[in-house]
Amino acid sequence: MKLKGDIMIKQKIQFVLNGKSVEVAVKPNTTLVDVLRYQLKLTGTKRGCDRGNCGACTVLLDGKSVYSCLILAPKVNNREVLTIEGLGEPGNLHPLQEAFMEHNAVQCGFCTPGMLLSAKALLDDTPHPTKKEVKTAISGNLCRCTGYIQIIEAILDAAERNAKKGR
Amino acid sequence: MTHTIVGKSITRIDVLDKILGRSKYADDLEFPDVLYAKLLRSKFPHAQIINIDTSKAEKLSGVKAIITAKDVPVNTFGIQFKDQVILASNKVRYLGDPVAAVAAESKELAEDAIELITVKYKELPAVFDSREALKASAPKIHDGGNFAAHRKIRLGTVKKGFQISDEIIEDSFTTQKMEHSHIEPHTGIATVDANGKVTIRSSLSVPFVARAELARVLKLPITKIRIIQPECGGNFGGRNEISLEPYIALLAMKTKQPVKMVWSREEEFIGSTIRHSYFIEYKTGVKKDGRLIAREVKMISDAGAYSSYGESALTKSCILASGPYKIPNVKVDGYLAFTNQPVGGAMRGFGAPQVFAAEETHMDHIANNLGMDTIELRLKNALKTGDQTVTGQILHGVGFTKTILKAAEAARWDKHQLLTEKETNTTKRGMGVACLIYPVGFTEKANPSAAFVKVNSDGTMNVSIGALDVGQGSTTVLAQIAAEELGTSINNISIVTGDTDTDPYDTGPIASRVTYATGNAVRFATAKAKQMLLEVAAESLTVNIDALETKDGVIYVRGAPQKCISIAEAALICQQKGKPVAATASFNPPNALLDPETGQGKPYPTYVFATQIAELEVDTQTGYVKVIKIVAAHDVGKAINPALVRGQIIGGIGFGLGQAMLEKMVLAQGKNLNPNFLDYLLPTSLDMPDVEVLIIEEPEPTGPFGAKGVAEPSNVPTTPAIINAIYDAVGIKINDLPATPEKVLKALREKKG
Ligand code: FES
Ligand code: FES
Numbered sequence: 001m002k003l004k005g006d007i008m009i010k011q012k013i014q015f016v017l018n019g020k021s022v023e024v025a026v027k028p029n030t031t032l033v034d035v036l037r038y039q040l041k042l043t044g045t046k047r048g049c050d051r052g053n054c055g056a057c058t059v060l061l062d063g064k065s066v067y068s069c070l071i072l073a074p075k076v077n078n079r080e081v082l083t084i085e086g087l088g089e090p091g092n093l094h095p096l097q098e099a100f101m102e103h104n105a106v107q108c109g110f111c112t113p114g115m116l117l118s119a120k121a122l123l124d125d126t127p128h129p130t131k132k133e134v135k136t137a138i139s140g141n142l143c144r145c146t147g148y149i150q151i152i153e154a155i156l157d158a159a160e161r162n163a164k165k166g167r
Numbered sequence: 168m169t170h171t172i173v174g175k176s177i178t179r180i181d182v183l184d185k186i187l188g189r190s191k192y193a194d195d196l197e198f199p200d201v202l203y204a205k206l207l208r209s210k211f212p213h214a215q216i217i218n219i220d221t222s223k224a225e226k227l228s229g230v231k232a233i234i235t236a237k238d239v240p241v242n243t244f245g246i247q248f249k250d251q252v253i254l255a256s257n258k259v260r261y262l263g264d265p266v267a268a269v270a271a272e273s274k275e276l277a278e279d280a281i282e283l284i285t286v287k288y289k290e291l292p293a294v295f296d297s298r299e300a301l302k303a304s305a306p307k308i309h310d311g312g313n314f315a316a317h318r319k320i321r322l323g324t325v326k327k328g329f330q331i332s333d334e335i336i337e338d339s340f341t342t343q344k345m346e347h348s349h350i351e352p353h354t355g356i357a358t359v360d361a362n363g364k365v366t367i368r369s370s371l372s373v374p375f376v377a378r379a380e381l382a383r384v385l386k387l388p389i390t391k392i393r394i395i396q397p398e399c400g401g402n403f404g405g406r407n408e409i410s411l412e413p414y415i416a417l418l419a420m421k422t423k424q425p426v427k428m429v430w431s432r433e434e435e436f437i438g439s440t441i442r443h444s445y446f447i448e449y450k451t452g453v454k455k456d457g458r459l460i461a462r463e464v465k466m467i468s469d470a471g472a473y474s475s476y477g478e479s480a481l482t483k484s485c486i487l488a489s490g491p492y493k494i495p496n497v498k499v500d501g502y503l504a505f506t507n508q509p510v511g512g513a514m515r516g517f518g519a520p521q522v523f524a525a526e527e528t529h530m531d532h533i534a535n536n537l538g539m540d541t542i543e544l545r546l547k548n549a550l551k552t553g554d555q556t557v558t559g560q561i562l563h564g565v566g567f568t569k570t571i572l573k574a575a576e577a578a579r580w581d582k583h584q585l586l587t588e589k590e591t592n593t594t595k596r597g598m599g600v601a602c603l604i605y606p607v608g609f610t611e612k613a614n615p616s617a618a619f620v621k622v623n624s625d626g627t628m629n630v631s632i633g634a635l636d637v638g639q640g641s642t643t644v645l646a647q648i649a650a651e652e653l654g655t656s657i658n659n660i661s662i663v664t665g666d667t668d669t670d671p672y673d674t675g676p677i678a679s680r681v682t683y684a685t686g687n688a689v690r691f692a693t694a695k696a697k698q699m700l701l702e703v704a705a706e707s708l709t710v711n712i713d714a715l716e717t718k719d720g721v722i723y724v725r726g727a728p729q730k731c732i733s734i735a736e737a738a739l740i741c742q743q744k745g746k747p748v749a750a751t752a753s754f755n756p757p758n759a760l761l762d763p764e765t766g767q768g769k770p771y772p773t774y775v776f777a778t779q780i781a782e783l784e785v786d787t788q789t790g791y792v793k794v795i796k797i798v799a800a801h802d803v804g805k806a807i808n809p810a811l812v813r814g815q816i817i818g819g820i821g822f823g824l825g826q827a828m829l830e831k832m833v834l835a836q837g838k839n840l841n842p843n844f845l846d847y848l849l850p851t852s853l854d855m856p857d858v859e860v861l862i863i864e865e866p867e868p869t870g871p872f873g874a875k876g877v878a879e880p881s882n883v884p885t886t887p888a889i890i891n892a893i894y895d896a897v898g899i900k901i902n903d904l905p906a907t908p909e910k911v912l913k914a915l916r917e918k919k920g
Pocket of ligand 1: 046047049051053054056057058067068069
């Protein structure tokens with residue numbers, strides 16, 4: 001029988017995480033979500049399925065939204081990762097965070113970090129999305145609580161605010 | 168009465184941590200030397216255990232403890248009947264039954280250890296259909312057989328009722344098994360201190376019930392068990408009883424180390440409770456003018472391997488089987504049967520989604536048979552204030568008719584024939600309506616809440632409660648209730664919850680009861696504290712206490728607002744006089760047991776009502792149904808926070824849409840064939856229609872500021888409204904959920920002949 005507990009070899013990887021360079025030793029079979037959550041202690045990235053089916057673990061890799069449970073950690077070597085912890089902070093919220101707050105786009109909050117990052121990837125790419133584009137952009141992020149509508153409203157509103165601010 | 172805080176869409180008070188990714192859910196908590204636990208579950212749906220050999224697994228380095236049935240002090244549990252085992256010893260009754268649990272230094276090691284445990288089984292014949300299970304020839308799952316419960320409602324004489332009816336309409340309906348699918352899987356961590364006190368951090372919705380259950384299982388006094396609730400990633404009924412807690416507690420007790428367990432998504436499907444599937448038969452006698460005269464309903468609910476909440480969910484199904492209508496003669500029989508399948512538990516709507524899917528599609532069938540408008544039929548029979556329910560309960564504050572009229576107006580029901588203008592050769596449009604009556608709180612049984620408040624010398628107030636916010640926003644709503652009652656800003660209220668050692672007792676955020684029950688407890692406790700403040704204020708302002716009012720943190724004389732004293736000052740005076748301001752109160756929704764033979768009595772304190780109208784398009788070439796819009800009119804008593812109410816209703820509509828069109832646990836010989844979100848389809852953003860929410864407020868005299876509840880009722884009418892709209896569009900009646908494209912297409916082909 002092949003046991004899983006015996007992979008011990010680790011390799012060093014270096015990447016830019018939320019604007020800062022980090023170095024960490026990882027097992028080759030470790031996924032990015034595990035490195036973020038358990039090694040780097042950034043628990044804002046959630047895990048709902050570990051199979052690429054729910055979107056709770058969404059982060060941005062070189063600006064594109066990815067499921068971090070499907071990315072082997074060595075793959076991010078020399079690349080750039082943005083997690084929810086890097087999106088905004090109290091007093092300096094990202095417009096999407098402000099809009100999520102005001103539109104009651106958050107219930108249990110478990111899908112929220114992934115949702116916000118998928119939304120950011122969309123707005124970075126398409127600053128003035130249509131409703132259909134918003135729906136498509138977050139269609140890989142499951143939310144069991146909200147029924148999505150207040151999330152969609154929040155993203156459209158954030159896009160509008162961005163336009164006004166000229167971002 | 169005008170309110171300053173109640174009725175306002177105040178931003179949820181827990182939102183900041185959530186949007187920053189800083190809220191701590193169970194798996195986000197860190198403990199040094201934590202061990203990882205994993206369950207070995209049954210290999211067969213029904214089998215005898217001959218032998219369990221853990222010796223190989225024990226030898227694996229890094230494995231710290233393995234437990235089997237012999238390690239469980241009291242090896243039974245169950246919310247209603249103690250018919251479930253923590254770890255199976257001589258028999259397994261479904262594939263989710265745990266047989267052994269392991270704690271190891273890593274997740275991988277725990278998984279390896281599980282694979283090294285060998286269990287010798289003797290397979291037994293099994294039964295997977297609730298109707299088969301009730302036959303005498305069926306293999307017996309429990310010693311007492313497979314018959315788990317029978318609930319009845321008897322009103323008038325149905326036989327006579329059918330005789331005097333002009334027409335009798337019959338239908339049968341099948342509903343599916345569903346998984347709660349909260350995105351956060353079941354997760355928990357147990358620690359044990361030097362005195363042997365067990366602390367569990369997991370997102371249980373019923374911490375007090377669970378604490379008592381754990382004390383029983385572990386044979387410890389209740390004070391030796393403490394449950395701390397981290398942030399909760401959704402409930403929907405999925406966390407309404409103990410799940411992984413006993414295993415991590417036992418393993419932590421054995422290893423003296425913190426033990427964590429996280430269920431995989433697959434385990435959520437296989438080993439957590441689910442929505443009961445039902446077989447339902449309806450027969451209704453009606454007069455030509457549409458008056459409902461008699462109704463007979465038979466239903467069989469599949470309990471799965473253990474009873475869990477099965478009987479009380481079935482009771483609710485029976486009570487609600489006559490819908491929000493006045494029917495003089497009713498006979499309902501509900502049966503609960505054990506099968507070798509996943510255990511049915513509490514799930515949003517608790518027995519109502521199944522019956523309303525049948526009942527409200529049956530109503531359309533009746534209307535269509537009579538050649539009557541489906542809304543007209545509903546209006547004609549609608550329950551009104553002063554009417555009696557099927558259990559003989561007299562209703563007050565019924566906003567039902569209003570929900571029908573408002574929904575019909577918003578959906579432009581009168582123009583609904585014009586929908587054909589939007590049709591093409593291959594797409595057909597339809598509109599369907601469905602209505603709802605839904606109770607607040609537990610069926611028959613006590614479900615109290617308590618609150619403890621203290622007003623501080625700066626005018627702020629701590630409110631301790633035992634009902635965790637599981638995402639619905641109850642903490643914000645309770646803070647609004649407290650602020651309104653005290654007469655201060657919401658910023659001055661701090662809600663404290665999530666710890667059984669310090670919180671007052673609460674039944675929990677289940678049965679749509681927190682706003683109503685915990686809300687009342689909070690309001691009453693606050694009123695008592697306020698009374699203390701008013702007494703000192705009256706003294707220092709030398710006026711009668713009745714002349715005083717509070718607003719914005721100030722106590723002032725009505726009509727002479729310049730004569731005032733701040734709440735802070737009054738609280739300080741109380742403190743200096745040796746009477747710090749503190750108060751407790753409790754509230755138990757008034758209800759009572761039903762007569763077991765007739766089902767007559769007052770099972771609930773009050774009911775909410777709703778009407779939803781769905782508009783959709785059916786692609787006749789593919790069978791694909793696109794829901795375009797849903798109008799949802801809900802009588803909630805009073806919306807304490809309209810934005811949150813809207814959030815609950817839209818979220819519920821998503822749930823109902825999943826039940827109508829997408830979700831179904833597929834089982835073959837007790838084995839789940841789609842235990843993941845790839846094959847079990849949850850609604851995504853692309854599935855959601857536009858939603859128009861209409862909040863109807865018919866104040867409930869016993870509710871806080873007139874409020875009732877909204878969490879569960881929102882998903883129930885969605886399903887039948889969609890099924891009815893499909894009929895309206897293409898003339899096919901789906902009577903087996905969900906209405907997948909394959910089913911729709913098949914029905915279309917059959918209709919064509
Ligand atoms: S946890 Fe990565 S997609 Fe679900
Ligand atoms: S808010 Fe709970 S899953 Fe989205």
